[in-house]
Amino acid sequence: MNGEPIRKIVIVGGGTAGWMAAAAIAKILGEFPGLSIQLVESDAIGTVGVGEATIPQILSFHKLLEIDENEFVRETHATYKLGIEFVDWLRPGHSYVHPFGTYGLDMLGIEFHHFWLRGQEAGETVPLDPYSIGAAAGRAGKFFWPQLNNPRSPLSKLAYAFQFDARLYAAFLRRRAEAHGVIRLEGKVIQVHQDGETGFVESVELEDGSRIEGELFIDCSGFRSLLLGQALQVPFEDWSKWLPCDRAVAVPCTLGGDRQPLTRSTARPAGWQWRIPLQHRIGNGHVYSSAHMEQDKATDLLLANLDGEPLAEPNHLRFTAGHRAQFWEKNVVALGLAGGFLEPLESTAIHLVQSSIARFMAFFPTTAFGEQERLRFNRDTRREYVDIRDFLVLHYKSTERDDSEFWRYCRNLPPPDGLAEKMAIFEGSGRVVREHDEFFTEPSWLAVMAGQGITPKGYHPVAGMLDEAETKKRLEHIRQVIAQAVSQMPTQEDFLQQQGSAIPVGERASA
Structure with missing residues (x-):
């Protein structure tokens, strides 16, 4: 083996990112002989705690941790999420849903939306939402489990995520992590000690003078980026040109x-x-x-x-859109805000932490800290940030709004090259291009490009094989099947009660 196994892991910072990392690492590596996982956090330092919405990939993370869904929903006061509704983004008074899952039914070997575009050309005026079980159920306040074993049901195309209290989620994961041996240390880090020759972090010093030594450090210190940014001086790549929002009030x-x-x-x-x-x-x-x-x-x-x-x-x-030039430098890996920030427009913050954890565990080093693995981790993580950045910019760039200086700036901003190409291809032919198995799928790009008013000049030639009457007939049938399925679904309130995951009404006011 090239290097010895790492046995001393120190996580600096708690919150959602820190306890996600602690719970996952302890679950995967917890049985490793002699392993020590310590998490340092201070009750005196507040957490951002506003990232409460997620995307369906969280289900994979929960499966890894063997989390019971009903228990999680109840403990974090969670609700279900079928997508994001965007109101007034195209123009005041307009709204659309970016749903999880897919649209309609693929026909003749091509994607459904080409037939929808064919229908639009033939005079159909129905937007995309009624062709999505997620959008239709979301607007109706309904929820039920996806029926993946019944491909003929519209519910087979349903996907979901959660909305939850971020602080309760961190506490929920903390209990699981500590049950797997993670040790929490209370204290504020005031100094980072590094090896004089290599620059590797050797320990962090707390206000009481104690030093916490480690071989691997996970920086979850939020915007402060105590280890990666301050100690290792990894520079920050600023994307505020494309994403000018730099403040939030919650x-x-x-x-x-x-x-x-x-x-x-x-x-x-x-x-x-x-x-x-x-x-x-x-x-x-x-x-x-x-x-x-x-x-x-x-x-x-x-x-x-x-x-x-x-x-x-x-x-x-206060924040700046962008990320550190490296997410893994020497023996420090940054997760969450310590590594970068993208506004929560598409609820990707928690996913970025979880995907980085999964990626890092795949490249988990020895004490030799292999250079090639570090380079690949940084390249893949940066690419994920770029993909999400471009998707966010799309919301701002493609709009009819010119009612304020802000929106005029966004409309006139030259988009990143990758986004410009995607928009041009969709506008020209209705085709949705997805790069290198990127995070957002074709239905997601379709939802936002169509919702933000990009009208394609054409569609796949195969869609023209159906005459107008047959196209309209099939489109109407798909809408009817989805509407019927939604009518039979319980409301989210009833579903939570049925599953035993609803919190008592008396707890709602005091929670």
Whole structure:
């Protein structure tokens, strides 16, 4: 073996990222002889704690940890999520859903949406949403398990994720991690000690003078990036040219409004507002550009658009879109905000942590810290950030809005090359291009490009093999089958009660 097995792992920072890492590493490596996993966090340092919406990939992470779904939903006060509704993004008064799962039914060997485009050319005016079981059920407030063993059912095309209280999720994972031997140490890191020759981190020093030594360090210290950014001086790649929002104000409120299993993003004059309905409260936030709106105005706008009474004082956040030039440098790996930040427009923050954990475990080093594995980890992680960045920029770039300086800036911004090519191909022929098995699938790109008003000039020639009447007939049948399936699904409230994962009504006000 090239190098000795690593036996001393130190995670700096708790929160969602730290405890996800602790729980996963302990689950995978927990039986390794002599292994020590320590997590250092301070109760005096707050966490961001606003990333409460997820995407379906979280199910794989939970499967790895053997998490019981009903227990998780109950303990984290979670609700289900079938997609994201985008309100006023194309223009005021317009909305569409980016659903999980797929659209319609592929026919004649090509993707369904080409037949939808053929129908649009023939005079059909029905948007994409009614052709998605996720979008239709989400708008109707319905939920049920996907029926993967019944391919003839629209429910076979359903996919889902969760919306949950991030702090409760961290506590939930902490209990699992500690049960697998992870040791939590309370304290604030005040100094990082490095080897004078190699620069490798040897230990972190706490306020009480104690030193926590390790062979591998996981930096989950949030925006501070104590190890990767401050100690190892890894530079930050700034993407604010493409993603100009650099501030957020967040506040939870009491329950009110609809209870759809959807995250909602509403465009505002200088950014957008999120709405995440949980079982016990609603999470809200306003992401905005400080160059186009002042903090007080952004806060007032958020507070004026809540569905319930505020439950806390507004929490103000500052950030810059982008990432560190390397995510793994020497013996330090950064997860979450310590490595990079992309605004939560598509709920990718938690996924980026979990995918990095999975990628790092695949390349888990020995004390030799192989260079090739480190380079590959950094290259693959950066590529994932770039793919998500381009998808986020699409929302801002493709819009009819010109009612504020912010939106005019976004409309006129030259997109990254990869995004420009995707948009041009879709506009020219209706084809959706997916690179290198990238994170967002063809249905996701379709949902946002169509939802944001990109109208293709053509479609796959095979779609023209059906005459107009037959095309319209099939489209109507697909809509009817989906609508019928949705009508038979229980509401999300009833489903939670049936599964025993609903929290008691009396706990909602005090949770």
